[in-house]
Amino acid sequence: MLMNAFEWIRLIVGCLFILTGMVIFFTELFGVFHFEYVLNRMHAAAMGDTLGISACLIGLMIFSGLNFTTLKMFLIIVFLWFASPVSSHVLSRLEAATNDNLSAHCEIYEDLEVLERELAAAKEDKNTEMKEASAS
Amino acid sequence: MSRKKTAEEYQKTFAFRFFRWLSGEKDPYIGKVEMRPQKEYQPDQKAALRHEKEHDAIMDRVYDTEHNKWLYRFHRLYQATSILFCLFLIALLLVTISYLPPNGAVTRPVNNEVAVRYIEKGLEETGAVNIVAGMILDYRAFDTLGESHVLFAATITVLILLRLNKTEKDEAEVSDRRFEPKNDAILQLVATFLVPIIIIFGIYIILNGHLGPGGGFSGGAVIGAGLVLYLNAFGFKKTERFFTEKTYKWICFFSLSFYCLAKSYSFYTGANQLHSVIPKGTPGAILSSGLILPLNIAVGLVVACTIYAFYAMFRKGGF
Amino acid sequence: MEKEMIYHTLFILLLIVLSVMLLICLIRAVKGPRVADRLMAVNMMGTMVMVMISILALLLQEGYLVDICLIYAMISFLSVVVISKVYIGIYEEQHHNQEAAEGGNADERV
Structure with a gap:
């Protein structure tokens, strides 16, 4: 009886994980068709590459129990967490290098110091706002 | 104790000639067979230009679908026929596959005595x-x-x-x-x-x-x-x-x-039923x-x- | 017996859903206006195929299929890296040649 209950719990937990993975894959597909530009689409695609496949594989690992198959699936997850961000980075680099009309889609800072100054200014504004709010 | 040879002496040895031949430094046929240096290919500029022009003109006329109604119709027919042919080929292959015996059935032609031998004696023999x-x-x-x-x-x-x-x-x-x-x-x-x-x-x-x-x-x-x-x-x-x-x-x-x-x-x-000396483990x-x-x-x-x-x-x- | 039936149905359903998603990915790969779009779509398809292979490994009770999955992950990562690098090189070279040709013309005009 106890064994049976354990089996059912395993099934339900695994199903939940796999369902999460499927929902993430669906979100990925939706995002890929919804966004307008490659650099935006990449956010959606990269999410499925890491989170979606790990959720699916964790569900399958719970199904398969403790054996070598589980270890190999864990290795796949580790490998993809290393590799997938890098492939996204390489893809965005390809897009940035080959698009002549990149400024139509996003802001480009030729000099990084300009960006840093703007960010620092924005931070100061926020700080002063917060101080004013606390003072009042 | 090795005897040091001078360079001249070494050049007479067999080893020197052999390695020279091996590395391709000396061609044994030089001086014995008549060889002419190959002439460099020089393309005729005018002829190439004319040829290109003619080619362009022919291509323009052949693919002029706007003025040639029959050509347009032929293109459409060609596309339709190619799609039909692909579908026919797919259907033919699918029908053929449906007649094959199921995977792993005894009646498959692959399941002859060779496979049986591999499966039964493979572990023992290899x-x-x-x-x-x-x-x-x-x-x-x-x-x-x-x-x-x-x-x-x-x-x-x-x-x-x-x-x-x-x-x-x-x-x-x-x-x-x-x-x-x-x-x-x-x-x-x-x-x-x-x-x-x-x-x-x-x-x-x-x-x-x-x-x-x-x-x-x-x-x-x-x-x-x-x-x-x-x-x-x-x-x-x-x-x-x-x-x-x-x-x-x-x-x-x-x-x-x-x-x-x-x-x-x-x-x-x-081979020939003799026993191998390498242990199987x-x-x-x-x-x-x-x-x-x-x-x-x-x-x-x-x-x-x-x-x-x-x-x-x-x-x-x-x- | 009942438990096995549940797992079997679940896996088959998952495979069907994944293959439909794969087809939708293929639409993106065919449609994608830029090269990066297509590469991204192919990478996504690779991810889904990896999940499918893992499911098949459990469905057929053949653990070694997960090895293939690992190799698939490696090859898809490698393909993205190599193709993007080669494409950037070719693009930059063409760009450079074009600019050189235009610069030469400008000099002639002056």
Whole structure:
């Protein structure tokens, strides 16, 4: 009886994980068709590459129990967490290098110091706002 | 105690002449056979221009679908017919497949006495748990030897077609250096982690070839992929420290000749119901199944080197 | 017996859903206006195929299929890296040649 209950719990937990993975894959597909530009689409695609496949594989690992198959699936997850961000980075680099009309889609800072100054200014504004709010 | 020879004396020896002939420095036919220098090909500019013009005119007239109604109709008909033909072909193949006996049925023509023999006696005769490894590296080892040589011959052919001479090579390298993204810090950091893991996984596949699925070909491909990743992250300068044309030559030579010698033993020991002198070992252990493990290693080395060599030659025209 | 039936149905359903998603990915790969779009779509398809292979490994009770999955992950990562690098190189070279040709014309005009 106890064994049976354990089996059912395993099934339900695994199903939940796999369902999460499927929902993430669906979100990925939706995002890929919804966004307008490659650099935006990449956010959606990269999410499925890491989170979606790990959720699916964790569900399958719970199904398969403790054996070598589980270890190999864990290795796949580790490998993809290393590799997938890098492939996204390489893809965005390809897009940035080959698009002549990149400024139509996003802001480009030729000099990084300009960006840093703007960010620092924005931070100061926020700080002063917060101080004013606390003072009042 | 060795006697030192002078340069003049050495030039008279057989060894000197042999190595000179081997490295191709002296052609024995020079001075004996009449040879004319090849004339350089000079294209006729005017004729080429005229030819191009004529070609353009013909093409313009042939593909002028706006004024030629029949041509337009023909194009439409052609597209429709090609789609229909594809559908017909797909349907034909599907119908043919539906008549085949189901996978694994006794009535399949593959299930004859040869397969039965492999399955029943394979473990006993070759000592390999993986029947496929026992089949391709023991029963049909000469077949696999031929496959390895095909890989080697393919590399040589690509080398003949794509090889650049010294100055062209330098130019290609310069353009490579200038235009391609180099020193990508993120890729380099990840490559330092991943390349050893990939290569170790490839070695695992090769060494596990006689115990489970895998073997020389797939493991070699994985190791080659790891080398290609390393090359992409760090550039040719780093890989040239350990892998040059010479390395490739020696690795291929030793692997293939080892395979040849190791498999020829069946000519004088194993064949014709004679007993092989190489012990089989206990099935399931790493050091078992006779010669299958070393043969797997030889095949894996050849495949890994071939994949890396192909990539390097298509990118740079040399190693 | 009942439990096995549940797993079997679940896996088959998952495979069907994944293959439909794969087809939708293929639409993106065919449609994608830029090269990066297509590469991204192919990478996504690779991820889904990896999940499918893992499911098949459990469905057929053949653990070694996960090895293939690992190799698939490696090859898809490698293909993205190599193709993008080669494409950037070719693009930059063409760009450079074009600029050189235009610069030469400008000089002639002056």
